[in-house]
Amino acid sequence: MTVDDRFSQDFREARGDEPYGTRNEIITGPVSDWATDFSHVEPEWAADPYPIQDDLRQRCPIAHTGRFGGGWLPTRYEDVAAIAYDTERFSSRSIIMSNFRPPRELAPVGGTPPISSDPPFHHDARKLLLPAFTKSAVAKREAATRAFCHELIDALEGQEVVDAAADYAQHIPMRVISDMLGFPPEDGPRFREFIENALEGVNLPPEERIKRMGQLFDYLLAQIRDHVDHPRDDLTTYLINAELYGRKLAPDHVAGTMALLLIAGIDTTWSAIGASLWHLARTPADRERLVAEPGLLPTAMEELLRVYAPVTMARLVKEDMRWNGVDMKADDWVLLSFPAANRDPAQFERAGEVVIDRQVNRHVAFGLGIHRCVGSHLARMELRVALEVWLQRIPAFTLADPSAVTWAAGQVRGPRTLPLRLG
Structure with a gap:
């Protein structure tokens, strides 16, 4: 069988042509009580989730909802960490809470390995990606990234x-x-478009969501075929030729990993850069200090990641159980709010404040446990370079219209529109 045959055969599942999983009633609309009816896709959550999380942490630290077929939202650092590390009772086979669930048979690989993979498969799938995301590999991309940031500012x-x-x-x-x-x-x-479909379209009817995801996988298949015909030194060719357990990777594994890198690798960093610029635009003292003390930026960047952590991940409960005082059912969702964990006053002093010279900062913006972000070195480089170049070229800027700033709804939160007045 040729490589092209391998990637043409049995690609139906990877493209998502066939509906799968448990379908649930689509439920949107105003939240009656965030402790018993939370919804991470509502406008008020997108606009400002932090007061909601702070309130829940005090009166109902593990909130519940009947939406999306049932789910839980822990808001304390210790609970988020405990679930993130507990792969025996919580599955990662779907990390986006939506109105349908992948079947259990999809484990331990999941649809977008390794982030959707459970042990023991996860370890080996993740190991394949590590060489591309080491500090030394990332450092080789810094000059091109810096030059591109200058090009973008030239255009402004x-x-x-x-x-x-x-x-x-x-x-x-x-x-x-x-x-x-x-x-x-x-x-x-x-x-x-692919990102918005995957992360912000979670409440679409399952047929429409699958159709839109199919467009992403059609694109990926076209890229795979082009790489088969014209191999080059990049991550796609590497995945096509990679072996696991003595065999080439299955087509859905290759496509799923590419989808993960494309969606998660873009939206999380885009959101972190945007949120950081939003903060500096509305906080002149921090902006002026970083312009005057550029050496402080790496420390400040970690604080901005803590306070405006963009990513919330989901897990699925494996079996009925009582966990920390609540009765979780098999296939209940659990939303791991790393943003809420990062603002827990039991873990961080002045947790709700931005302290750009904070010295001890063990934030969890990149997650915890076996699924801690494999691309954290890359994300940090992009964020640092993006802010360095912006502050160097545009040292003075403010929000042009604070009410015009919009934020993404769903599990990755960052500004989608951010009008800034320059000078």
Whole structure:
């Protein structure tokens, strides 16, 4: 069998042509009580989830909802950490809480390995990716990333008001990830559509969601075929040729990992860059200090990651059980809110404040346990370079209209529109 045959055969499951999993009633609308009816896709959550999380941490630290077929939301650091480390009782086979669940048979691989994989498969799938994300591998991408940031700011010249999310933040990880995977850089607008479908379209009817995900996997299959015909030194060719347990990776494994890198690798960093610029635009003292003390940026960056951590991950309960005082049912969702954990006053002094020179900062913006972000070195490099170049080139900026800032709804939160006035 040729490599092309291998990636044409049995690709139906990877593309998502066939509906699978448990379907649930679609439930949206105002929340009656966040302790018993939470919904992470509502506008007020997207706009400002932190007061909601702080309230829950005090009166109901493990909130419940009947939406999406039932789920739980721990808001204390210790609970989030305990679940993140507990792979015996919680499965990662689906990490996006939505209105349908992948079947249990999808474990231990999941649809987007290794983030959707359970032990013992997870360890070996993750190990395949490590060489591409070491500090030394990431360092080789810094010069190109810096040059691209300068190009983006060059294009803003002469404008009084710019959208820092759409015109700057989103493009940086799009270019970095497309270069790593060997995708055409001009396909960036398509990546944004794929991201919004995957992360913000969780309440669509299952048939529509599967159709939209199918568009992503059709794109990935086209890229795989192009790489089969024209191999080059990039991550896609590496995955096509990689072996696990003495065999080439299954087509759905290759496509799922590519989907993970494309979506998670872009949206999380885009969100972190945007949130950091939002904070600096509305906090002149912090912005002016970083302009005056550029050496403080790495420390400040970690604090911005803590306070504005973009990522919440989901788990599925494996079996009925009583856990920390609540009765969890098999296949209940659990939302691991790393943003809520990062603002727990039991873990951090002045937890709700941004302290840009905070010295002890063991935040969990990149997750905890076996699924801690494999691309954390890459994300940190992109965030640092993006902020360094922006502050160097545009040292003075403010929010043009605070009410015009919009935030993504769902499990990755960051500014989607960010109008800044320059100068």
